[in-house]
Amino acid sequence: MSRKLLTKDNIQHFGISNAVPIIFILLSSFAIPVSRFSGEYLVQEMLVRLSRDSFLVLSLLIPIMAGMGLNFGMVLGAMAGEIGLILITDWNVMGIQGMALAMIISTPLAILLGWMCGAILNRAKGREMVTSFILGFFMNGVYQLVVLYGFGKVVPVRNPQLLLSRGFGIRNVTNLEGIRKCLDNLIPLSIGGISVPVATFVVIALFCIFVMWFKNTKLGQDMRAVGQDMDVARSAGIEVERTRIISIVISTVLACYGQIIFLQNIGTMNTYNSHEQAGMFAIAALLVGGASVAKATIPNVFVGVVLFHLMFVVSPMAGKYLIGQAQLGEYFRVFVSYGIIAIALALHAWKRFKDRERARRALRGNA
Amino acid sequence: MKKIRPFIEQVGWPRVIIAVFLLSLFLAAPFVRVRIDTSISDTLVRFGMNGVMVLAMVPMIQAGCGLNFGLPLGIIAGLVGAVTSIEIGVTGLIGVLTAMAIAVPVATLLGFGYGVLLNKVKGGEMMIATYVGFSSVAFMCIMWLMLPYKSPNMVWGYAGAGLRTTISVEGYWDRAISNVASFNIGKFFYCPTGMFIFFALMCFLIWVFMHTKTGTAMTTVGSNPEYARSAGVDVDRMRIISVILSTVLGAIGIIVYEQSFGFIQLYMGPFYMAFPAVAAILIGGASVHKASILNVVIGTFLFQGILTMTPSVINSLIETDMSEVIRIIVSNGMILYALTRVVKVRS
Numbered sequence: 001m002s003r004k005l006l007t008k009d010n011i012q013h014f015g016i017s018n019a020v021p022i023i024f025i026l027l028s029s030f031a032i033p034v035s036r037f038s039g040e041y042l043v044q045e046m047l048v049r050l051s052r053d054s055f056l057v058l059s060l061l062i063p064i065m066a067g068m069g070l071n072f073g074m075v076l077g078a079m080a081g082e083i084g085l086i087l088i089t090d091w092n093v094m095g096i097q098g099m100a101l102a103m104i105i106s107t108p109l110a111i112l113l114g115w116m117c118g119a120i121l122n123r124a125k126g127r128e129m130v131t132s133f134i135l136g137f138f139m140n141g142v143y144q145l146v147v148l149y150g151f152g153k154v155v156p157v158r159n160p161q162l163l164l165s166r167g168f169g170i171r172n173v174t175n176l177e178g179i180r181k182c183l184d185n186l187i188p189l190s191i192g193g194i195s196v197p198v199a200t201f202v203v204i205a206l207f208c209i210f211v212m213w214f215k216n217t218k219l220g221q222d223m224r225a226v227g228q229d230m231d232v233a234r235s236a237g238i239e240v241e242r243t244r245i246i247s248i249v250i251s252t253v254l255a256c257y258g259q260i261i262f263l264q265n266i267g268t269m270n271t272y273n274s275h276e277q278a279g280m281f282a283i284a285a286l287l288v289g290g291a292s293v294a295k296a297t298i299p300n301v302f303v304g305v306v307l308f309h310l311m312f313v314v315s316p317m318a319g320k321y322l323i324g325q326a327q328l329g330e331y332f333r334v335f336v337s338y339g340i341i342a343i344a345l346a347l348h349a350w351k352r353f354k355d356r357e358r359a360r361r362a363l364r365g366n367a
Numbered sequence: 368m369k370k371i372r373p374f375i376e377q378v379g380w381p382r383v384i385i386a387v388f389l390l391s392l393f394l395a396a397p398f399v400r401v402r403i404d405t406s407i408s409d410t411l412v413r414f415g416m417n418g419v420m421v422l423a424m425v426p427m428i429q430a431g432c433g434l435n436f437g438l439p440l441g442i443i444a445g446l447v448g449a450v451t452s453i454e455i456g457v458t459g460l461i462g463v464l465t466a467m468a469i470a471v472p473v474a475t476l477l478g479f480g481y482g483v484l485l486n487k488v489k490g491g492e493m494m495i496a497t498y499v500g501f502s503s504v505a506f507m508c509i510m511w512l513m514l515p516y517k518s519p520n521m522v523w524g525y526a527g528a529g530l531r532t533t534i535s536v537e538g539y540w541d542r543a544i545s546n547v548a549s550f551n552i553g554k555f556f557y558c559p560t561g562m563f564i565f566f567a568l569m570c571f572l573i574w575v576f577m578h579t580k581t582g583t584a585m586t587t588v589g590s591n592p593e594y595a596r597s598a599g600v601d602v603d604r605m606r607i608i609s610v611i612l613s614t615v616l617g618a619i620g621i622i623v624y625e626q627s628f629g630f631i632q633l634y635m636g637p638f639y640m641a642f643p644a645v646a647a648i649l650i651g652g653a654s655v656h657k658a659s660i661l662n663v664v665i666g667t668f669l670f671q672g673i674l675t676m677t678p679s680v681i682n683s684l685i686e687t688d689m690s691e692v693i694r695i696i697v698s699n700g701m702i703l704y705a706l707t708r709v710v711k712v713r714s
Contacts, residue, residue, distance in 0.1 A: 339506070
């Protein structure tokens with residue numbers, strides 16, 4: 001009897017831990033045939049999206065390690081990257097050089113913003129996520145202030161095509177033709193009609209190695225200790241506040257690079273919206289991959305990006321063929337991206353509760 | 368000087384700064400040829416429009432469920448009520464009341480589910496509430512397309528199905544509450560008395576509720592759950608009641624808003640509506656754990672005052688439209704301040 005209970009318990013535990021990816025696999029296995037996309041098209045799409053989004057999603061890993069939850073403040077990094085991109089477009093620096101220059105310009109900005117974000121989150125321990133979320137909105141206001149009113153007035157912009165007709169402020173859409181796909185096409189490779197952006201994947205692979213190496217450094221270990229228990233870490237002589245700030249700074253800088261990689265693939269930039277979407281999609285993708293607020297691994301990232309974007313590509317067409325309205329699929333997609341975050345967050349909180357119960361039962365024995 | 372400092376510290380710096388800012392906007396208005404009576408009238412109208420939605424924050428904050436970022440859930444219930452009342456075709460004050468009568472049970476139902484969910488995720492309410500709000504708005508986008516509403520005033524003309532993004536309430540219950548005992552002074556000043564009476568009534572009801580046995584128990588749950596439990600209060604039940612109350616107030620709030628605004632905004636309309644309400648109550652001096660009716664009144668007035676005054680005054684002053692940016696920075700800055708301050712007080 002107790003044995004049976006235990007297995008049921010285990011299944012339940014497995015189900016709760018992996019509920020989100022399971023839901024997604026079921027949904028996609030239903031939606032893919034309905035959408036009538038060819039396999040080749042889907043593989044190509046997934047490769048493009050993997051190269052485009054993985055870096056952004058990877059930037060979320062380190063704050064999770066430090067126990068700070070999902071870093072909604074990554075949009076700050078994305079903003080820094082966008083400012084770099086606006087500047088190089090104005091200076092007309094093209095290709096890989098342009099991209100590198102954009103990264104160099106935006107790095108100090110991202111460090112500054114990350115440090116600020118970390119300092120603010122240190123004052124809001126236990127509610128980092130909602131705080132970083134609001135901080136993203138707040139900084140979006142500041143970003144608009146700078147880009148919409150400062151650029152062309154305080155910051156010199158020479159290229160009139162970038163500016164609004166009134167003479168200052170950047171246009172809603174910034175054309176990044178100069179660096180479009182410069183990283184993706186650096187090492188051209190095509191397998192059976194499917195082009196593979198090798199250089200981007202090399203960068204992503206390097207970054208994965210960096211994360212794995214980082215976990216085992218002194219700093220990485222410190223972060224994990226802080227993530228486990230701040231008080232214990234403090235009494236062990238770890239500077240908790242400093243470690244937390246560093247984790248956010250790293251995440252912000254990486255998000256900044258991630259956004260630059262993302263936008264070089266897209267080729268145009270919604271000056272005032274790109275960063276908001278970046279944050280939302282990256283977080284949704286990570287959660288879809290089976291990560292939780294407290295634990296995320298590199299496989300989570302890739303599984304998540306593939307599953308989430310599969311849904312993304314497939315759902316409008318599935319909606320169209322199923323009910324005759326593409327708009328419906330579009331709304332469904334929005335619903336899924338927000339709903340999945342809600343479900344994942346709720347499941348995590350619930351799981352924490354259940355785990356505590358399990359731990360208690362384990363102590364008591366199976367009486 | 369010695370007396371001013373403690374006063375400011377008691378009221379809170381952000382509130383003082385915002386009040387001074389608003390006052391200076393009113394003072395500057397005549398010099399940039401902005402009519403002061405129009406400004407005051409607009410502020411009053413917007414105060415009445417948003418008051419009830421800000422009030423919807425109070426029960427949840429008091430019961431320790433944090434800031435109600437899930438307000439869109441209540442708003443959706445209100446929208447369902449509003450749309451259904453138009454479908455039935457009732458007009459005037461009866462129309463508004465019908466809309467509310469339909470909205471309240473829907474909100475109660477949604478609020479109950481929402482409350483049960485929030486009880487499962489104690490400690491992480493705010494983040495989950497935000498996403499519950501977002502996803503419910505997105506879900507309703509699908510529903511607005513699919514629900515079988517037929518009134519030609521509401522559905523897309525060419526398809527004959529699916530609700531429009533904005534629906535006018537003109538001819539149904541446009542300003543039905545506002546115009547009760549309303550009056551004009553001169554050409555520019557309009558006072559929506561009915562809306563104030565309604566808002567005052569709502570505030571009074573909440574005030575009375577907070578002083579009943581259930582209300583007191585709810586406040587106890589918010590300030591000290593352990594103590595509440597040992598005193599025999601059912602913590603989970605109290606929290607659910609507070610969430611239902613907040614959701615119902617949100618539903619009523621949006622109907623009041625719409626009858627004054629003149630339009631029902633569907634689809635992504637309610638998406639960000641929680642943030643101005645949250646910011647308003649925080650500007651009024653509430654914290655993440657404590658809120659009073661006075662906070663609601665002061666906060667709504669200050670926040671809506673700034674929203675009304677900045678476009679007109681700042682625009683004529685520097686000839687650029689910065690109101691949107693100011694709104695984003697002020698409202699989110701305020702929420703950020705509240706989130707970071709609480710911990711300091713605690714530790």
